[in-house]
Amino acid sequence: MNGHFIFKHFDLNDEGFINKQDFIVIMVTVTPWEVKGNIDYDKLIKDFGVEKLDENLIKRIEKHAGEVHHMIRRNIFFAHRDMKFILDEYEKGNKFFLYTGRAPSGDTHLGHLVPWLFTKWLQDKFDVELLFQFPDEEKVLFKKDLTFEEVEKHLYENMLDVIALDFDPKKTKFLIDTKHADLMYKEACKVAKHITFSTAKGAFGFENDTNLGAIFYTAMQAVPAFLPSVLAKKEIPCLIPHAIDQDPHFRVSRDVIPKLGHYKPASIQCRFLPGLGGMSEDGKMSSSAASTTTVFTTDDAKTVKKKINKYAFSGGQVTVEDHRKLGGNPDIDVSYQWLTFFEEDDAKLKQIYDDYKSGKLLSGELKAILIEKLNGFLSEHQKKREEAKKKIDQYILKV
Amino acid sequence: MNGHFIFKHFDLNDEGFINKQDFIVIMVTVTPWEVKGNIDYDKLIKDFGVEKLDENLIKRIEKHAGEVHHMIRRNIFFAHRDMKFILDEYEKGNKFFLYTGRAPSGDTHLGHLVPWLFTKWLQDKFDVELLFQFPDEEKVLFKKDLTFEEVEKHLYENMLDVIALDFDPKKTKFLIDTKHADLMYKEACKVAKHITFSTAKGAFGFENDTNLGAIFYTAMQAVPAFLPSVLAKKEIPCLIPHAIDQDPHFRVSRDVIPKLGHYKPASIQCRFLPGLGGMSEDGKMSSSAASTTTVFTTDDAKTVKKKINKYAFSGGQVTVEDHRKLGGNPDIDVSYQWLTFFEEDDAKLKQIYDDYKSGKLLSGELKAILIEKLNGFLSEHQKKREEAKKKIDQYILKV
Numbered sequence: 001m002n003g004h005f006i007f008k009h010f011d012l013n014d015e016g017f018i019n020k021q022d023f024i025v026i027m028v029t030v031t032p033w034e035v036k037g038n039i040d041y042d043k044l045i046k047d048f049g050v051e052k053l054d055e056n057l058i059k060r061i062e063k064h065a066g067e068v069h070h071m072i073r074r075n076i077f078f079a080h081r082d083m084k085f086i087l088d089e090y091e092k093g094n095k096f097f098l099y100t101g102r103a104p105s106g107d108t109h110l111g112h113l114v115p116w117l118f119t120k121w122l123q124d125k126f127d128v129e130l131l132f133q134f135p136d137e138e139k140v141l142f143k144k145d146l147t148f149e150e151v152e153k154h155l156y157e158n159m160l161d162v163i164a165l166d167f168d169p170k171k172t173k174f175l176i177d178t179k180h181a182d183l184m185y186k187e188a189c190k191v192a193k194h195i196t197f198s199t200a201k202g203a204f205g206f207e208n209d210t211n212l213g214a215i216f217y218t219a220m221q222a223v224p225a226f227l228p229s230v231l232a233k234k235e236i237p238c239l240i241p242h243a244i245d246q247d248p249h250f251r252v253s254r255d256v257i258p259k260l261g262h263y264k265p266a267s268i269q270c271r272f273l274p275g276l277g278g279m280s281e282d283g284k285m286s287s288s289a290a291s292t293t294t295v296f297t298t299d300d301a302k303t304v305k306k307k308i309n310k311y312a313f314s315g316g317q318v319t320v321e322d323h324r325k326l327g328g329n330p331d332i333d334v335s336y337q338w339l340t341f342f343e344e345d346d347a348k349l350k351q352i353y354d355d356y357k358s359g360k361l362l363s364g365e366l367k368a369i370l371i372e373k374l375n376g377f378l379s380e381h382q383k384k385r386e387e388a389k390k391k392i393d394q395y396i397l398k399v
Numbered sequence: 400m401n402g403h404f405i406f407k408h409f410d411l412n413d414e415g416f417i418n419k420q421d422f423i424v425i426m427v428t429v430t431p432w433e434v435k436g437n438i439d440y441d442k443l444i445k446d447f448g449v450e451k452l453d454e455n456l457i458k459r460i461e462k463h464a465g466e467v468h469h470m471i472r473r474n475i476f477f478a479h480r481d482m483k484f485i486l487d488e489y490e491k492g493n494k495f496f497l498y499t500g501r502a503p504s505g506d507t508h509l510g511h512l513v514p515w516l517f518t519k520w521l522q523d524k525f526d527v528e529l530l531f532q533f534p535d536e537e538k539v540l541f542k543k544d545l546t547f548e549e550v551e552k553h554l555y556e557n558m559l560d561v562i563a564l565d566f567d568p569k570k571t572k573f574l575i576d577t578k579h580a581d582l583m584y585k586e587a588c589k590v591a592k593h594i595t596f597s598t599a600k601g602a603f604g605f606e607n608d609t610n611l612g613a614i615f616y617t618a619m620q621a622v623p624a625f626l627p628s629v630l631a632k633k634e635i636p637c638l639i640p641h642a643i644d645q646d647p648h649f650r651v652s653r654d655v656i657p658k659l660g661h662y663k664p665a666s667i668q669c670r671f672l673p674g675l676g677g678m679s680e681d682g683k684m685s686s687s688a689a690s691t692t693t694v695f696t697t698d699d700a701k702t703v704k705k706k707i708n709k710y711a712f713s714g715g716q717v718t719v720e721d722h723r724k725l726g727g728n729p730d731i732d733v734s735y736q737w738l739t740f741f742e743e744d745d746a747k748l749k750q751i752y753d754d755y756k757s758g759k760l761l762s763g764e765l766k767a768i769l770i771e772k773l774n775g776f777l778s779e780h781q782k783k784r785e786e787a788k789k790k791i792d793q794y795i796l797k798v
Contacts, residue, residue: 137588148585181584186547186577189536192612197596200611212599213591216615 048247050079050269060087065125070344071118071270079244081254082266089237090126096237098122099224099265101133101175104154105146108161109294110374111273114341118270119241120165123172130172131397132162133224137177141213148178156392161297163388163395164381173397175227177220183399184223187230192219194256203248221246222253226262231399238265243272273341278313278334298382301375308335308367308374315356316363327359328366335363335370342373447646449478449668459486464524469743470517470669478643480653481665488636489525495636497521498623498664500532500574503553504545507560508693509773510672513740517669518640519564522571529571530796531561532623536576540612547577555791560696562787562794563780572796574626576619582798583622586629591618593655602647620645621652624664630798637664642671672740677712677733697781700774707734707770708763714755715762726758727765734762734769741772 045052053072057080062068064087071077086096100119102112123130136151159174177184195218200206206215225238240250250267258264275293292311295304315333317323330336330353343349352369355361444451452471456479461467463486470476485495499518501511522529535550558573576583594617599605605614624637639649649666657663674692691710694703714732716722729735729752742748751768754760 137585141588141592148589178585178588179581181580182578185580185584186536189540189577189612190547192615193540193610195611196608197605197611197614198607201607206596208597208600209595211592212594212596212615212618213588215596216591216611219611 045079048079048244048269049251050081050244050247050267051083053078053080053083053268057083057087064090065121067125069118069121070346071114071341073346074340075271076114076341077118077241077268077270079269080267081250081269082264083239083268085264086237086239086266094237095126095128096239096266097128097228098130099133099238099240100130100242101135101221101224102158102162103135103138104151104158105139105143106154108158108297110297110338110342111294112158113161113165113297114273115241115243115270116162116165118268120167122239122241123167128171129228130167131175131224131228132167132172132395133175133177133221134158135177135217135220136179137213137220138217141211141217157298159392159395160385160388161381163391164297164384166384167395169391169394172395174395175224175397180397183227183231183397184220187223187227188216188219190260191222191253191256192216194259195219195252199252203252218249218252221249222257225250225253225265226257226260229262235261235263237263240265240267242267242269244269245272274334274337276307276311276313276334278332278337295374295378297378297385299378301379304374304378305371308371309364312338312367312370314363314367316366317359320362323362324359328356328361328363330356333363333366335366338370339373342370342377444478447478447643447668448650449480449643449646449666450482452477452479452482452667456482456486463489464520466524468517468520469745470513470740472745473739474670475513475740476517476640476667476669478668479666480649480668481663482638482667484663485636485638485665493636494525494527495638495665496527496627497529498532498637498639499529499641500534500620500623501557501561502534502537503550503557504538504542505553507557507696509696509737509741510693511557512560512564512696513672514640514642514669515561515564517667519566521638521640522566527570528627529566530574530623530627531566531571531794532574532576532620533557534576534616534619535578536612536619537616540610540616556697558791558794559784559787560780562790563696563783565783566794568790568793571794573794574623574796579796582626582630582796583619586622586626587615587618589659590621590652590655591615593658594618594651598651602651617648617651620648621656624649624652625656625659625661628661634660634662636662639664639666641666641668643668644671673733673736675706675710675712675733677731677736694773694777696777696784698777700778703773703777704770707766707773711737711766711769713762713766715765716758719761722761723758727755727760727762729755732762732765734766737769738772741769741776 042052058068058072061072061083069077090096098119100115102108102116119130122128134155136148136155140146140148140151155176162174163169175184197206197215200215200218204218225240228238229235242250247267247269250265254264276295277293292307295307299307313332313334315329315331315336317326317328333356336352336356339349339352343352352361352366356366441451457467457471460471460482468476489495497518499514501507501515518529521527533554535547535554539545539547539550554575561573562568574583596605596614599614599617603617624639627637628634641649646666646668649664653663675694676692691706694706698706712731712733714728714730714735716725716727732755735751735755738748738751742751751760751765755765
């Protein structure tokens with residue numbers, strides 16, 4: 001990760017996890033009260049060219065939201081571009097809109113929910129519109145054997161998961177690239193005209209065998225950042241909550257969008273939910289199959305229990321005796337790490353951390369806490385997911 | 400033009416003429432009864448990888464059309480790909496559709512009308528549908544300073560010229576890339592997935608500073624060749640009448656389209672109407688300004704007269720005495736060449752050729768014949784162009 005940062009789509013595995021060793025810094029050990037482990041945020045932030053979400057900005061967010069989201073408190077959302085501009089404008093009465101998205105290519109897993117849950121919080125606290133992009137062509141273009149027919153099914157399933165998070169249908173619109181291309185393609189061409197092959201190659205690592213659609217795609221991902229301004233015929237600031245891997249797209253398009261007469265979009269960025277396999281000793285992420293690395297939003301309680309018990313990498317000792325004596329290591333324990341994403345209560349999380357470290361809490365007991373937390377959430381989510389089937393149409397953007 | 404043929408959009412000047420010396424073979428000397436001058440059709444055909452429109456095919460076209468169009472008789476339409484397939488299917492009762500187009504970027508000139516007039520003839524004689532593409536993004540992407548706002552105006556004016564040629568509104572539909580992108584973009588992605596950057600670079604000569612939209616564009620140009628099959632949910636053969644410069648697009652897409660389950664599109668190809676400046680002694684085409692190289696469909700009779708008299712390159716002698724004695728050279732005379740495109744009557748054309756060559760017909764008189772021919776056509780065209788203003792909507796594709 002020295003110098004110019006190159007992100008390649010094809011370095012993501014089928015579950016959307018990143019395999020590259022370069023990215024181990026993204027899977028880090030945090031507690032609610034301090035950053036631990038081997039993460040060097042300053043280096044990460046420097047390499048990506050983003051800015052740290054500092055105390056001053058967090059205080060300004062708190063002033064308007066009335067609270068600080070636990071994903072900010074725990075450095076899950078840790079970086080940004082131009083948040084100061086967004087808050088300055090907001091304080092002047094010039095509200096921003098939110099833009100995030102999902103490239104349909106498989107079932108939704110808990111990792112996908114991380115930026116969406118945070119986006120939902122932003123929408124509620126700042127009372128703003130959300131444009132949710134489903135770039136249904138992206139994965140077709142980047143995955144050899146994936147077809148539009150398959151993506152159509154994933155799109156439907158993914159939409160249910162977004163709706164199930166209770167986004168306000170009056171303030172939330174879905175933008176589906178191929179279906180809304182009559183709104184998007186012309187704008188994408190305006191963006192594309194300002195991006196040379198060299199620039200795209202530098203940002204995305206394109207090769208001679210990269211296909212033409214994959215090369216063009218980044219222009220389509222830029223469009224939602226200013227489409228509301230085009231449609232409203234007035235400039236509206238844009239804030240993009242997204243996982244850090246998407247940054248290269250916006251790093252490129254942020255240079256272009258102002259040339260088209262629009263505000264430079266701002267962003268707020270999170271790291272990834274680690275895979276269940278956790279970090280191996282050499283620091284590499286697990287690249288095992290989907291069923292062993294993640295929990296899907298449609299997994300039933302029994303499956304979740306089985307996956308966590310069987311696959312969640314443990315920081316505990318091999319025997320109960322040793323564990324009681326030496327204590328576990330929450331900093332590398334995936335069940336604990338997952339709780340930092342999904343357990344909102346800092347006091348509860350600190351207790352778990354301390355108890356596990358002291359050996360009072362056994363690995364099986366820690367897993368049981370996570371299983372209960374996830375199943376409680378998923379049981380509710382799955383009910384809302386069923387109800388969502390009747391609601392899709394009200395979310396689709398109509399102009 | 401050895402080996403692999405590379406066509407670059409930016410080698411066209413503002414009037415859509417080709418400046419490159421490579422293309423001098425396209426501006427050739429023909430008479431209605433034989434090919435003259437320096438053209439080597441066999442080499443041209445070999446370099447482009449197309450096939451000659453041979454006697455056997457011409458006879459089969461004549462069988463159905465009841466006549467041979469003068470642009471075929473005069474080798475203006477001289478090459479094809481897969482015409483045999485088109486005629487085989489037609490004879491089995493499987494009608495083809497026609498696909499041609501115009502990238503709006505300036506006023507329509509007489510050179511643009513050449514393939515359109517021929518397409519109109521095909522539509523009438525074979526009673527087939529026509530999809531007329533207006534790729535309104537193409538020239539924006541390939542010309543540095545051209546904007547969509549300017550193209551919008553050209554699009555409107557260009558549409559009037561197409562309608563003025565009396566295409567059957569029931570059988571003719573306009574497809575405008577940015578407006579119909581909801582039908583096209585997904586299909587273009589399917590095409591693009593099968594074209595690597597290497598392939599596109601080889602065909603179009605892309606460089607590192609080529610923009611991403613220009614790189615993607617060829618995929619959009621491929622779509623009309625099978626879109627009617629997608630919409631009809633049954634396969635319909637496609638015949639593309641076009642000027643030879645567009646061949647690289649179809650050479651690339653013909654490899655891809657069958658992979659998507661559609662017929663490989665056929666084509667029938669013409670050479671260019673020469674610019675008024677004609678060929679200079681070193682064989683280069685004139686690259687002077689629009690007003691001196693071409694006649695626009697909106698030029699009034701006086702302007703046409705002035706342009707032809709002033710700028711049409713003459714094959715006559717300097718003095719009347721010399722001309723009477725030595726005769727003129729119709730093979731390099733642009734007025735004569737233009738008559739081969741627009742004077743349908745072979746006998747009349749032969750008389751002009753012979754009279755000019757013998758010195759009986761003076762250069763001024765030859766120009767007067769052309770001026771009368773063009774102004775007769777344009778007077779009628781301009782009337783129909785006015786009427787076309789009320790007809791645009793019935794030509795726009797609605798699905």
